Amino acid sequence: MTEVRMIEASAVSERFARGWHLLGLTREYDDGVPHSVEAFGTKLVIWKAASGELNVLDAYCRHMGGDLSQGSIQGENVACPFHSWRWGGDGKCKEIPYARRIPPRARTRAWQTLVVDGQLFVWHDPEGNPPPEDVTIPAIEGFDSGEWTDWVWDRTLVPSSHCREVIDNMVDMAHFYYIHKGLPTYFKNVFEGHVCTQYFSGTTHELAATGEPIEIGVAEDQPTVSDATYWGPSYLVDKLWTKYGDMTFETILITCHYPITNNSFMLNYGMIMKKNPDFDDATNDMIATKMLASIGSGFMEDVKIWKNKARIDNPLLCEEDGPVYQLRRWYEQFYVDVADIAPEMVQRFEFEIDTTKAVDFWQKELVEKAAAKKAAAEA
Amino acid sequence: MHRVTCSRCGTAVQVSKNSAAQTSIQWDVDSSACPLRAELSVGDSCPALSDSIRDAVLAGELEVQTSDL
Ligand code: FES
Ligand SMILES: [Fe+2]
Numbered sequence: 427m428t429e430v431r432m433i434e435a436s437a438v439s440e441r442f443a444r445g446w447h448l449l450g451l452t453r454e455y456d457d458g459v460p461h462s463v464e465a466f467g468t469k470l471v472i473w474k475a476a477s478g479e480l481n482v483l484d485a486y487c488r489h490m491g492g493d494l495s496q497g498s499i500q501g502e503n504v505a506c507p508f509h510s511w512r513w514g515g516d517g518k519c520k521e522i523p524y525a526r527r528i529p530p531r532a533r534t535r536a537w538q539t540l541v542v543d544g545q546l547f548v549w550h551d552p553e554g555n556p557p558p559e560d561v562t563i564p565a566i567e568g569f570d571s572g573e574w575t576d577w578v579w580d581r582t583l584v585p586s587s588h589c590r591e592v593i594d595n596m597v598d599m600a601h602f603y604y605i606h607k608g609l610p611t612y613f614k615n616v617f618e619g620h621v622c623t624q625y626f627s628g629t630t631h632e633l634a635a636t637g638e639p640i641e642i643g644v645a646e647d648q649p650t651v652s653d654a655t656y657w658g659p660s661y662l663v664d665k666l667w668t669k670y671g672d673m674t675f676e677t678i679l680i681t682c683h684y685p686i687t688n689n690s691f692m693l694n695y696g697m698i699m700k701k702n703p704d705f706d707d708a709t710n711d712m713i714a715t716k717m718l719a720s721i722g723s724g725f726m727e728d729v730k731i732w733k734n735k736a737r738i739d740n741p742l743l744c745e746e747d748g749p750v751y752q753l754r755r756w757y758e759q760f761y762v763d764v765a766d767i768a769p770e771m772v773q774r775f776e777f778e779i780d781t782t783k784a785v786d787f788w789q790k791e792l793v794e795k796a797a798a799k800k801a802a803a804e805a
Numbered sequence: 806m807h808r809v810t811c812s813r814c815g816t817a818v819q820v821s822k823n824s825a826a827q828t829s830i831q832w833d834v835d836s837s838a839c840p841l842r843a844e845l846s847v848g849d850s851c852p853a854l855s856d857s858i859r860d861a862v863l864a865g866e867l868e869v870q871t872s873d874l
Contacts, residue, residue: 780826
């Protein structure tokens with residue numbers, strides 16, 4: 427009797443990942459009012475103090491539970507809408523206007539922040555430790571040089587999935603064909619320490635459908651060349667070169683998320699584009715906006731899959747699939763205590779996929795589809 | 806997994822290949838043991854190690870075979 431494979435799925439971890447998580451762009455907080463974000467199973471308040479510093483606290487006031495994000499900014503502090511207790515960015519209550527004295531234990535949870543290239547991050551660690559020095563968010567070279575456009579940015583809520591789903595994308599070579607109208611010709615992953623990289627080169631359905639021969643296994647000079655790295659559990663920097671005709675657009679695409687609950691997350695994505703000197707700033711911004719919109723509709727395809735798929739701990743893989751198990755082993759490091767990080771979770775692992783069969787089959791399929799479409803149109 | 810020793814630095818890593826183009830490399834020593842690592846970006850494989858892997862295949866020491874998935 428042949429055995430049937432069953433899907434296994436353990437309960438979702440109650441814990442949220444240790445690491446830097448991007449909440450938004452700093453420019454979002456310039457409007458003089460406190461902002462709220464639901465994250466890490468609670469609500470946070472973000473405000474820009476008079477001094478210009480961005481602060482993040484638990485939103486629920488430790489006095490009587492008021493929502494600080496509904497309050498107001500008073501100088502350096504945020505004032506609760508319920509009884510106007512004033513909280514500082516360090517988490518201490520600084521003033522209770524109607525009281526003679528502040529209770530000595532009036533302290534709430536302050537989130538350590540980091541601002542890099544106009545992006546605001548908070549550090550989350552279930553053990554309560556500060557970030558190690560080597561765990562940080564890299565700045566983009568030349569960000570302020572004027573050579574790049576400003577951020578174009580968007581976000582989308584993923585309502586019923588654990589953020590492991592978005593991480594799985596890192597190794598999922600075939601889904602780029604089936605979900606994203608791409609055709610990977612070169613695909614490689616490396617995991618090491620808290621870093622996870624994907625090298626991707628490829629062409630598009632449209633170009634492959636012409637029947638023009640595709641170079642397999644070559645990393646350079648493809649219509650799409652991408653060098654993408656997760657810095658920790660949630661922040662992906664993708665250096666992306668996209669060809670349209672004889673023009674190449676160089677972009678830096680950020681894909682990142684923060685967990686809302688352990689079964690929902692907010693996907694943030696944004697990009698800057700190297701300004702093309704042939705165009706003025708407005709045109710460059712417009713191109714970047716269009717590119718991001720098309721990337722955004724690609725994410726919607728992922729979200730559609732995630733909304734309907736099963737959580738699966740034991741994926742059944744073929745040789746053209748990427749190293750899902752090793753990726754998840756890497757990802758696990760962010761969910762265990764630092765003392766429990768096993769060597770295998772952080773030791774270097776490299777994996778290159780053989781795309782020969784896939785590229786050959788996919789191009790044939792696209793050429794046939796294009797021919798059938800043409801025949802139907804002529805009939 | 807088969808152990809391949811880099812002919813340049815002597816570091817041994819575990820390697821498997823399920824086709825000529827597919828390669829899987831598991832390090833069980835710190836990658837700083839590779840003298841070229843510091844100059845390479847994280848996603849780049851060490852070229853000397855890649856050569857050693859190719860040599861191991863040519864010498865018949867590393868068999869290209871279907872892996873247990
Ligand atoms: S609940 Fe915030 S001041 Fe009372
Ligand atoms: Fe995807």
